[in-house]
Amino acid sequence: MDIRIRHIHKSFGGFPALVDVNLDIRSGELIALLGPSGSGKTTLLRVIAGLEFPDYGEILFGAENMARKPVHERRVGFVFQHYALFKHMSVLDNIAFGLRVRPRSWRPGEAQIRRKAVELLDLVQLGGLERRYPHQLSGGQKQRVALARALAIEPRVLLLDEPFGALDAKVRKDLRRWLRELHERTGYTTVFVTHDQEEALELADRVVIMNRGCLEQVGTVDEVYEHPRTPFVFDFLGGTNVLDAEMHGRKVFLRGAEQPLVTDVIHPDGPADLYVRPGDLRLADPGSPGIDVHVTAVQRTGPIVRASAKLLANGTGISIELPHLHHDAARFHAGATLRLKMMQFCVYPRAASVHAHPITDAPEPTAAQSQERTRA
Amino acid sequence: MSPPIDHSLLDPPRLPFEPLLQRNAVITEQPWVRWLLTTAALAFLMVFLLLPLVSVFTEALRGGFKLYWESLKTPDALAAIRLTLTVAAIAVPLNLVFGVAAAWAVTKFEFRGKLFLITLIDLPFSVSPVVSGLIYVLMFGAQGWFGPWLAAHDIHIIFAVPGIVLATMFVTFPFIARELIPLMQEQGTDDEQAALSLGANGWQAFWHVTVPNIKWGLLYGVLLCNARAMGEFGAVSVVSGHIRGETNTMPLHVEILYNEYNFVAAFAVASLLAGLALITLALKSLLEARHGAELSASHRH
Ligand SMILES: Nc1ncnc2c1ncn2[C@@H]1O[C@H](COP(=O)(O)OP(=O)(O)OP(=O)(O)O)[C@@H](O)[C@H]1O
Ligand SMILES: [Mg+2]
Numbered sequence: 001m002d003i004r005i006r007h008i009h010k011s012f013g014g015f016p017a018l019v020d021v022n023l024d025i026r027s028g029e030l031i032a033l034l035g036p037s038g039s040g041k042t043t044l045l046r047v048i049a050g051l052e053f054p055d056y057g058e059i060l061f062g063a064e065n066m067a068r069k070p071v072h073e074r075r076v077g078f079v080f081q082h083y084a085l086f087k088h089m090s091v092l093d094n095i096a097f098g099l100r101v102r103p104r105s106w107r108p109g110e111a112q113i114r115r116k117a118v119e120l121l122d123l124v125q126l127g128g129l130e131r132r133y134p135h136q137l138s139g140g141q142k143q144r145v146a147l148a149r150a151l152a153i154e155p156r157v158l159l160l161d162e163p164f165g166a167l168d169a170k171v172r173k174d175l176r177r178w179l180r181e182l183h184e185r186t187g188y189t190t191v192f193v194t195h196d197q198e199e200a201l202e203l204a205d206r207v208v209i210m211n212r213g214c215l216e217q218v219g220t221v222d223e224v225y226e227h228p229r230t231p232f233v234f235d236f237l238g239g240t241n242v243l244d245a246e247m248h249g250r251k252v253f254l255r256g257a258e259q260p261l262v263t264d265v266i267h268p269d270g271p272a273d274l275y276v277r278p279g280d281l282r283l284a285d286p287g288s289p290g291i292d293v294h295v296t297a298v299q300r301t302g303p304i305v306r307a308s309a310k311l312l313a314n315g316t317g318i319s320i321e322l323p324h325l326h327h328d329a330a331r332f333h334a335g336a337t338l339r340l341k342m343m344q345f346c347v348y349p350r351a352a353s354v355h356a357h358p359i360t361d362a363p364e365p366t367a368a369q370s371q372e373r374t375r376a
Numbered sequence: 377m378s379p380p381i382d383h384s385l386l387d388p389p390r391l392p393f394e395p396l397l398q399r400n401a402v403i404t405e406q407p408w409v410r411w412l413l414t415t416a417a418l419a420f421l422m423v424f425l426l427l428p429l430v431s432v433f434t435e436a437l438r439g440g441f442k443l444y445w446e447s448l449k450t451p452d453a454l455a456a457i458r459l460t461l462t463v464a465a466i467a468v469p470l471n472l473v474f475g476v477a478a479a480w481a482v483t484k485f486e487f488r489g490k491l492f493l494i495t496l497i498d499l500p501f502s503v504s505p506v507v508s509g510l511i512y513v514l515m516f517g518a519q520g521w522f523g524p525w526l527a528a529h530d531i532h533i534i535f536a537v538p539g540i541v542l543a544t545m546f547v548t549f550p551f552i553a554r555e556l557i558p559l560m561q562e563q564g565t566d567d568e569q570a571a572l573s574l575g576a577n578g579w580q581a582f583w584h585v586t587v588p589n590i591k592w593g594l595l596y597g598v599l600l601c602n603a604r605a606m607g608e609f610g611a612v613s614v615v616s617g618h619i620r621g622e623t624n625t626m627p628l629h630v631e632i633l634y635n636e637y638n639f640v641a642a643f644a645v646a647s648l649l650a651g652l653a654l655i656t657l658a659l660k661s662l663l664e665a666r667h668g669a670e671l672s673a674s675h676r677h
Binding site: 049050051070071072075076077078080082084085086087088097098101102149150152153 | 566567569570571572573574575576577580584585588589
């Protein structure tokens with residue numbers, strides 16, 4: 001079921017939790033809502049579900065506007081962060097609940113309900129546990145029961161609020177892989193909330209990055225990672241170095257670099273910020289342009305070597321990451337003076353870093369987009 | 377190659393049982409101190425609680441079991457018992473409905489004046505029962521606000537059973553609501569929301585999800601509400617008019633008999649009330665022991 005979200009506004013007593021949210025979710029897609037705490041992820045999910053009503057805007061399931069319909073008429077599968085399993089019901093009864101509360105005219109027979117529940121239990125790989133009660137299950141098992149319960153009503157869309165939030169790292173990884181497989185097998189349109197960027201990038205077809213009630217960027221994992229539209233998105237997806245720069249036409253002048261870098265897209269002249277990830281910095285080839293730094297400390301964490309350095313030109317702190325087996329790794333040691341090149345970077349006019357403006361998922365990109373990306 | 381083991385499916389291994397630290401220096405005192413404190417507490421309980429309770433039964437049975445039975449069988453005593461049961465049978469179910477409704481409204485919805493409502497629920501606890509009785513006299517009595525209208529339509533509230541029921545309901549209202557509000561607050565609304573998202577309507581969510589979640593707390597509240605409904609003296613005394621055989625409840629009857637120096641009969645009726653208290657206490661302890669986790673936090677052990 002295609003879902004189209006149009007101009008959704010939602011505020012709580014004057015506090016704007018969602019501001020002009022527009023999003024198209026294609027049938028069968030797996031979408032992640034990603035953003036820092038308080039950015040409105042849960043609120044958006046609840047608005048889609050009908051657990052919260054927007055102040056303004058439309059939510060279209062196919063062609064039907066659902067914005068004013070209560071949750072029990074929307075047929076959505078909602079999986080709560082803390083599962084919300086019915087404590088006094090066995091696993092089987094929990095899963096069968098959605099079928100049993102149907103009006104008599106379209107309720108399946110009891111035998112059929114049980115068969116369906118057992119089938120779903122097998123689907124979530126918990127066959128044999130139907131007699132247990134929720135307090136006899138582990139967190140990961142509860143999560144699966146909650147999912148099976150939501151799937152029982154054959155939802156038009158499956159909504160998961162931080163599905164793995166309360167689980168430990170190992171179980172989380174297993175369940176993540178399993179959920180991806182399940183999605184491929186069942187094909188339900190799925191939206192899940194997470195604040196773990198790794199989880200979103202690994203699991204989702206498309207990622208929605210939210211900040212303070214606005215959608216900052218919507219795109220595939222590659223798009224948002226390679227072409228972050230705003231400094232916020234760049235910063236949110238992994239570590240960042242921010243360097244002072246100055247734009248003149250297509251040239252980016254960086255303090256400490258004798259030659260300007262060249263970009264393909266034209267920016268207004270003036271001060272700008274250059275964003276570069278610690279992992280995108282490498283030693284420059286001898287004789288080629290780059291930025292000179294003085295390494296102050298080197299630390300190895302697992303397979304990654306992290307170095308802290310200062311720009312020779314103005315002392316700006318900068319961090320560098322590279323795999324410990326990389327042939328340059330040995331040359332990073334405290335006290336070394338090195339020349340670095342940037343494998344990729346983004347430049348944003350200074351104003352864009354100060355206030356991030358809302359963007360939409362509308363098909364045609366707006367003219368105001370002032371992002372560009374360049375390879376050095 | 378065997379398939380990878382899915383650890384999230386397996387139960388964790390059982391740990392060998394190890395007793396926790398038995399003695400804690402911070403909370404353990406010298407034996408004689410413990411002994412002294414325990415004895416003092418027990419002696420106090422004996423003198424002020426157990427002894428009076430025992431004396432009720434010994435006084436009641438002083439003239440032998442036959443006399444006890446005879447004094448319970450008088451028409452006035454039987455009428456008092458019947459009236460008390462009737463009043464409880466009306467007041468408790470009504471308070472059950474109102475209490476659940478109030479707790480539901482307070483905990484599952486956001487609205488203006490919520491704090492005021494919570495304070496209002498507590499009013500019967502903070503006001504003297506005599507005052508509660510007087511309120512009803514003021515409203516429905518012959519000189520009260522609705523008095524003339526009621527008299528014109530030949531409706532009797534004060535000095536009649538309706539007045540007693542009203543006064544009892546007023547006094548016992550907080551028991552169920554007070555028990556349920558913290559419990560339902562603690563449980564939140566996730567379960568209900570889950571039920572609704574699965575297609576249940578409001579009534580189904582209430583009946584299949586909310587009620588099972590609060591059933592033991594509800595029973596606990598009903599138990600306390602019932603005990604108080606049957607034992608209420610002050611408020612009922614004001615509105616009853618003490619008409620023997622008509623508007624005399626058991627506690628009022630005990631007082632009348634006592635004032636007439638009919639001690640055996642007075643204690644015989646009193647022993648029934650004491651018996652009710654003991655049964656309530658036993659059931660209450662049983663509930664706390666069995667279902668402590670499903671009562672509101674204040675009763676947990
Ligand atoms: N019922 C409510 N009443 C008032 N404010 C609310 C309510 N629900 C959410 N908010 C506010 O709306 C904003 C967005 O909340 P939301 O729960 O959607 O954040 P989130 O992105 O899910 O955060 P987290 O990752 O911490 O769960 C927050 O600032 C929150 O305080
Ligand atoms: Mg949230």
